[in-house]
Amino acid sequence: xxxxxxSPLSVRGLCKNYPEFQxxxxxxxxxxxxxxxxxxxxxxxxxxxxxxxxxxxxxxxGEVRFGGLLQEEHTREIMEKIGFVSAGMTYxxxxxxxxxxxxxxxxxxxxxxxxxxxxxxxxxxxEDKTPAxxxxxxxxxxxxTLALSHGADLFILDEPTSGLDPISxxxxxxxxxRLRDLGKTVFxxxxxxSDLEKCADRILFLQKGELKADDSLSAFQAAYRILExxxxxxxxxxxxxxxxxxxxxxxxxxxxxxxxDTMEETREATxxxxxxxxxxxxxxx
Amino acid sequence: MLKLLKKEFTLxxxxxxxxxxxxxxxxxxxxxxxxVSCFYMGLAIYFICLTARExxxxxxxxxLPVSREDAVRARIRMAxxxxxxxxxxxxxxxxxxxxxxxxxxxxxxxxGVALIGDCCITFAIFNMIFFPGYxxxxxxxxxxxxxASVAVFAWVALVVVATYVVPFFRDVxxxxxxxxxxxxxxxxxxxxxxxxxxxxxxxxxSARKFAQVDLNL
Numbered sequence: 134x135x136x137x138x139x140s141p142l143s144v145r146g147l148c149k150n151y152p153e154f155q156x157x158x159x160x161x162x163x164x165x166x167x168x169x170x171x172x173x174x175x176x177x178x179x180x181x182x183x184x185x186x187x188x189x190x191x192x193x194x195g196e197v198r199f200g201g202l203l204q205e206e207h208t209r210e211i212m213e214k215i216g217f218v219s220a221g222m223t224y225x226x227x228x229x230x231x232x233x234x235x236x237x238x239x240x241x242x243x244x245x246x247x248x249x250x251x252x253x254x255x256x257x258x259x260e261d262k263t264p265a266x267x268x269x270x271x272x273x274x275x276x277x278t279l280a281l282s283h284g285a286d287l288f289i290l291d292e293p294t295s296g297l298d299p300i301s302x303x304x305x306x307x308x309x310x311r312l313r314d315l316g317k318t319v320f321x322x323x324x325x326x327s328d329l330e331k332c333a334d335r336i337l338f339l340q341k342g343e344l345k346a347d348d349s350l351s352a353f354q355a356a357y358r359i360l361e362x363x364x365x366x367x368x369x370x371x372x373x374x375x376x377x378x379x380x381x382x383x384x385x386x387x388x389x390x391x392x393x394d395t396m397e398e399t400r401e402a403t404x405x406x407x408x409x410x411x412x413x414x415x416x417x418x
Numbered sequence: 419m420l421k422l423l424k425k426e427f428t429l430x431x432x433x434x435x436x437x438x439x440x441x442x443x444x445x446x447x448x449x450x451x452x453x454v455s456c457f458y459m460g461l462a463i464y465f466i467c468l469t470a471r472e473x474x475x476x477x478x479x480x481x482l483p484v485s486r487e488d489a490v491r492a493r494i495r496m497a498x499x500x501x502x503x504x505x506x507x508x509x510x511x512x513x514x515x516x517x518x519x520x521x522x523x524x525x526x527x528x529x530g531v532a533l534i535g536d537c538c539i540t541f542a543i544f545n546m547i548f549f550p551g552y553x554x555x556x557x558x559x560x561x562x563x564x565x566a567s568v569a570v571f572a573w574v575a576l577v578v579v580a581t582y583v584v585p586f587f588r589d590v591x592x593x594x595x596x597x598x599x600x601x602x603x604x605x606x607x608x609x610x611x612x613x614x615x616x617x618x619x620x621x622x623x624s625a626r627k628f629a630q631v632d633l634n635l
Binding site: 190210213219226 | 421424425428429473474475477478480481482483484485630632633634
């Protein structure tokens with residue numbers, strides 16, 4: 134419990150029911166100063182979770198605490214310490230960044246103009262531009278600049294790299310690592326798992342509204358192995374498979390580490406392979 | 419609240435909010451249902467809400483350290499500022515028209531003191547229907563605007579008819595100023611009270627509704 138009280142974000146028993154989708158009893162605790170990747174396929178419930186955490190939607194059950202403070206009782210204090218960035222969400226596209234910043238800073242008592250200038254310069258942003266004139270990557274950098282300037286300690290990022298080219302994604306990953314170096318906590322939802330392999334410390338894996346894994350990236354990856362089969366899948370591998378995918382010359386089989394130890398020629402699984410294969414768990418080849 | 423109001427005027431204002439203030443000039447037309455200028459301002463408020471949706475205003479505002487209730491109140495108070503400005507300008511146009519020679523209006527109340535009360539009631543009706551409907555689903559302001567427009571035009575039509583068939587409207591309110599001034603002032607005061615009370619009711623109801631809705635932004 135002490136850990137939960139000190140955590141930048143702690144979620145307990147979060148549930149949200151829609152006719153076609155349920156978020157089921159979600160619980161996790163973020164570690165301060167770490168990057169936590171929140172993965173799952175489209176529709177797994179990542180955005181629903183983030184919207185619930187931010188009180189944009191009302192969960193049917195559960196408790197959300199930021200630094201030990203209950204979300205519904207301390208909204209203002211909490212929002213002063215959070216930076217929320219979502220891909221595709223562009224505010225006031227025809228207003229200059231100068232105008233948007235001028236309004237934004239009035240809401241934050243801890244606004245740091247020096248930090249703002251520094252981050253604008255380091256990201257190569259001009260105040261005279263409008264969001265409509267920025268690339269998607271630059272829009273996210275501007276949103277991060279605002280969050281950094283008002284002293285946010287926790288960055289909640291919903292699919293920040295989706296729709297970006299590989300170079301822009303790489304740049305953003307570097308930004309996230311810089312945030313971690315500054316002692317900030319980053320909670321980063323994505324289905325582009327290769328980005329997380331470069332920066333995440335922990336992984337939360339969400340599948341059909343249920344949290345299937347909450348582990349360090351290395352432990353999560355080490356728990357699985359991949360068996361590549363040309364032709365058919367051996368019966369013992371098929372029996373132990375956590376998921377089987379077709380590839381050009383045969384199949385790849387995801388196996389639990391302990392099952393893989395009894396088989397030859399398995400290799401490390403990438404985060405993407407784990408996610409994709411687990412989505413196919415139970416399907417036969 | 420002042421910060422949020424500034425945000426509304428700086429980031430959310432649509433140019434029609436200012437342009438529709440020119441609707442006060444309609445009072446100078448000899449025969450016209452003058453409260454229709456209030457509808458034009460309602461149209462501008464609808465455009466402001468539409469623009470806010472296109473600019474993801476709610477997702478910006480709700481990541482600021484403000485409550486949902488205050489966000490609602492700020493938007494409605496901005497609308498009230500525009501409505502109040504239009505009422506003042508209509509008042510000035512009435513004075514101007516009376517100075518240059520007023521003529522009877524066959525399409526509703528004459529340009530006089532009672533017209534201000536009529537416009538206040540028109541705005542009260544718009545605010546009480548539009549805002550609670552809008553804050554039920556901010557992504558679909560069209561339905562709320564349609565219902566508010568129907569109610570506003572029904573009221574405008576009712577007043578036009580009343581100036582022919584209802585004795586109090588025909589023989590008192592629709593007579594040239596300064597005749598029956600105390601009755602007209604009372605009517606206008608009643609309209610102002612309805613405008614303030616109705617808008618306060620709309621504000622509370624909208625804030626309650628908006629606090630309950632799920633925002634999938």
